[in-house]
Amino acid sequence: MSDSHLITFCFLSCSILALILITFIFTRRKKPKFNLPPGQMGWPLLGETIGYLNPYPAVTLGEFMENHIARYGKIYKSNLFGGPAIVSADAGLNRFILQNDGKLFEISYPKSIRDILGKWSMLVLVGDMHKEMRNISLNFLSNAKLRTHLVKEVERHALLVINSWNNNSTFSALQEAKKFTFNFMAKRIMSLEPGNPETGQLRREYVSFMKGVVSTAPLNLPGTAYRKALKSRGAVKKIIEGKMEERNKRIQKGNASLEEDHDLLSWVMTHTNLSNEQILDLVLSLLFAGHETSSVAIALAIYFLPGCPRAIQQLREEHVEIVTSKKQTGEVELTWDDYKRMEFTHCVVNETLRLGNVVRFIHRKAIKDVHYKGYDIPCGWKVLPVVSAVHLDPALFDQPHQFNPWRWQDKNKSGSCENANVNMNLMAFGGGPRMCAGSELGKLEMAVFIHHLILNYNWELVGEDQPIAYPYVDFPKALPIKVQTHSSKHSSFSS
Ligand code: HEM
Ligand SMILES: *[C@@H]1O[C@H](CO)[C@@H](O)[C@H](O)[C@H]1NC(C)=O
Ligand SMILES: *[C@@H]1O[C@H](CO)[C@@H](O)[C@H](O)[C@H]1NC(C)=O
Numbered sequence: 413m414s415d416s417h418l419i420t421f422c423f424l425s426c427s428i429l430a431l432i433l434i435t436f437i438f439t440r441r442k443k444p445k446f447n448l449p450p451g452q453m454g455w456p457l458l459g460e461t462i463g464y465l466n467p468y469p470a471v472t473l474g475e476f477m478e479n480h481i482a483r484y485g486k487i488y489k490s491n492l493f494g495g496p497a498i499v500s501a502d503a504g505l506n507r508f509i510l511q512n513d514g515k516l517f518e519i520s521y522p523k524s525i526r527d528i529l530g531k532w533s534m535l536v537l538v539g540d541m542h543k544e545m546r547n548i549s550l551n552f553l554s555n556a557k558l559r560t561h562l563v564k565e566v567e568r569h570a571l572l573v574i575n576s577w578n579n580n581s582t583f584s585a586l587q588e589a590k591k592f593t594f595n596f597m598a599k600r601i602m603s604l605e606p607g608n609p610e611t612g613q614l615r616r617e618y619v620s621f622m623k624g625v626v627s628t629a630p631l632n633l634p635g636t637a638y639r640k641a642l643k644s645r646g647a648v649k650k651i652i653e654g655k656m657e658e659r660n661k662r663i664q665k666g667n668a669s670l671e672e673d674h675d676l677l678s679w680v681m682t683h684t685n686l687s688n689e690q691i692l693d694l695v696l697s698l699l700f701a702g703h704e705t706s707s708v709a710i711a712l713a714i715y716f717l718p719g720c721p722r723a724i725q726q727l728r729e730e731h732v733e734i735v736t737s738k739k740q741t742g743e744v745e746l747t748w749d750d751y752k753r754m755e756f757t758h759c760v761v762n763e764t765l766r767l768g769n770v771v772r773f774i775h776r777k778a779i780k781d782v783h784y785k786g787y788d789i790p791c792g793w794k795v796l797p798v799v800s801a802v803h804l805d806p807a808l809f810d811q812p813h814q815f816n817p818w819r820w821q822d823k824n825k826s827g828s829c830e831n832a833n834v835n836m837n838l839m840a841f842g843g844g845p846r847m848c849a850g851s852e853l854g855k856l857e858m859a860v861f862i863h864h865l866i867l868n869y870n871w872e873l874v875g876e877d878q879p880i881a882y883p884y885v886d887f888p889k890a891l892p893i894k895v896q897t898h899s900s901k902h903s904s905f906s907s
């Protein structure tokens with residue numbers, strides 16, 4: 413072959429190749445594989461993450477979400493947490509996503525959160541290992557246990573906190589609620605008593621751990637919240653291992669059947685073969701899931717109620733009646749039956765969860781190409797069901813920004829709005845196979861705390877605080893309140 417032939421050949425084959433490439437690209441362009449929802453992808457890499465995470469008042473949807481829904485509708489695409497994402501503010505799609513967990517979707521936290529929660533955390537695991545850990549947690553939080561002895565335990569810890577308040581004093585309601593839920597969990601998980609120095613140490617390490625989980629800049633550099641959190645993880649692990657050693661020694665000595673043997677730690681030590689690392693991650697995920705959430709929910713109730721004196725009045729009537737009828741039978745401690753009788757309180761609890769939105773959205777990703785109502789969700793994309801958007805949707809809840817516990821009363825439930833099955837649209841605890849394992853406990857903690865608060869105190873909000881979504885919900889000033897002992901003969905304190 414001469415040089416000119418070679419050049420011609422090369423030219424020809426190159427052109428053919430280019431042609432094939434161009435037609436390939438062109439036809440791909442012309443026939444998109446996916447019918448994606450509208451939306452914009454934002455900056456490379458960062459996408460729209462910064463706008464999405466911009467803090468806003470927790471009783472609103474925030475500017476980002478409002479603008480995006482107004483522009484694109486309730487289902488839109490974006491680029492969030494380092495990848496393409498579908499955001500859903502649609503009640504039907506949210507239910508579909510949560511119900512199809514494990515089949516079409518699976519949990520997907522950003523890597524930084526995974527690293528810190530631990531690879532065995534309930535909130536990270538998928539498949540059989542998730543099922544096993546969930547089974548352990550459900551066993552620990554079972555309804556049967558709630559009925560028989562957890563009501564008493566929850567009440568004891570609520571009273572310990574509420575009894576310590578002085579008449580006419582001002583303090584952080586959020587801190588008090590956190591004390592309550594933390595002490596309860598520490599007791600249930602490893603029999604730590606509130607006064608115990610170990611409990612204090614665990615709490616301090618846990619708080620530092622938490623700061624790392626919620627820090628938006630998870631860089632493993634000296635001095636960062638993230639680095640401190642990893643250190644605290646190690647410290648918490650030491651505490652747990654110390655407890656486990658104590659127990660092993662005792663079991664060897666044949667000193668069994670203490671009260672301690674009914675806590676989570678003993679249960680996993682005797683009923684499972686989880687490694688120390690697995691137990692650590694389980695304990696941390698239960699503390700994380702079961703302490704931050706319900707304490708913020710209690711603080712939200714304390715925040716909403718003073719704006720609705722009629723609700724305080726009705727709550728007080730309900731709880732006075734319960735205490736009065738208990739006095740007649742000589743019963744002192746609250747029982748499961750008493751809890752079930754707190755009908756209006758249940759409405760207040762639901763309304764607090766709806767308007768306060770402790771958990772605003774849930775992290776998932778598509779593990780298959782999914783088709784939903786004409787849209788495609790490509791395999792591998794993040795999927796974010798935004799439950800707060802459903803809770804604040806005026807098409808589903810009449811005047812959604814109003815704190816109105818009465819909307820949960822049976823007679824009011826079906827009325828007001830079209831297609832409003834209010835029960836179905838409350839997704840504060842998620843749904844499907846990963847629905848909150850502690851939803852019953854969380855609601856019980858709220859109701860019991862409200863019971864003693866309402867019977868014993870009047871309170872007012874001081875210091876102009878309000879809940880902010882970071883997007884985790886927090887009170888920047890930790891919700892300062894001023895309490896006054898309620899001078900009523902129905903005070904629930906046994907004197
Ligand atoms: C009012 C308080 C609470 C709220 C709003 C809440 C909310 C949620 C939500 C939305 C999820 C689902 C996360 C997902 O699907 O990815 C969840 C999961 C979970 N929650 Fe709660 N929660 C609360 C209280 C509690 C309590 C008191 C516990 C007790 C330990 C708890 C334990 C858990 C656990 C273990 C999971 C993981 C379940 C799984 O992955 O199978 N939660 N919670
Ligand atoms: C869940 O735990 C119970 C014991 O509480 C056990 O009998 C059951 O086999 C477990 N199920 C799974 C799927 O691990
Ligand atoms: C609590 O303090 C208020 C004044 O701030 C007073 O009116 C009330 O009687 C006090 N209650 C008790 C039980 O001491």
Ligand SMILES: *[C@@H]1O[C@H](CO)[C@@H](O)[C@H](O)[C@H]1NC(C)=O
Pocket residue numbers: 580
């Ligand atoms: C209650 O506290 C206020 C200041 O917060 C004070 O002015 C008032 O004297 C106190 N009342 C009683 C009875 O302690």
Ligand SMILES: *[C@@H]1O[C@H](CO)[C@@H](O)[C@H](O)[C@H]1NC(C)=O
Pocket residue numbers: 667
């Ligand atoms: C079992 O241990 C407890 C303290 O953990 C101790 O008070 C008790 O005397 C021990 N009982 C026996 C039989 O060793």
Ligand SMILES: *[C@@H]1O[C@H](CO)[C@@H](O)[C@H](O)[C@H]1NC(C)=O
Pocket residue numbers: 544685686687
């Ligand atoms: C426990 O041991 C069995 C086999 O004995 C194993 O199949 C299972 O995965 C282990 N569980 C954990 C949590 O390591």
Ligand SMILES: *[C@@H]1O[C@H](CO)[C@@H](O)[C@H](O)[C@H]1NC(C)=O
Pocket residue numbers: 816818819821823824
């Ligand atoms: C329905 O809700 C309103 C408040 O929005 C309340 O005043 C009313 O009593 C409720 N009606 C019933 C039948 O519960």
Ligand SMILES: *[C@@H]1O[C@H](CO)[C@@H](O)[C@H](O)[C@H]1NC(C)=O
Pocket residue numbers: 755758759762820821834835836837838
């Ligand atoms: C609160 O919401 C849950 C979940 O939607 C529902 O099952 C329950 O009946 C509601 N409670 C009341 C009092 O409406």
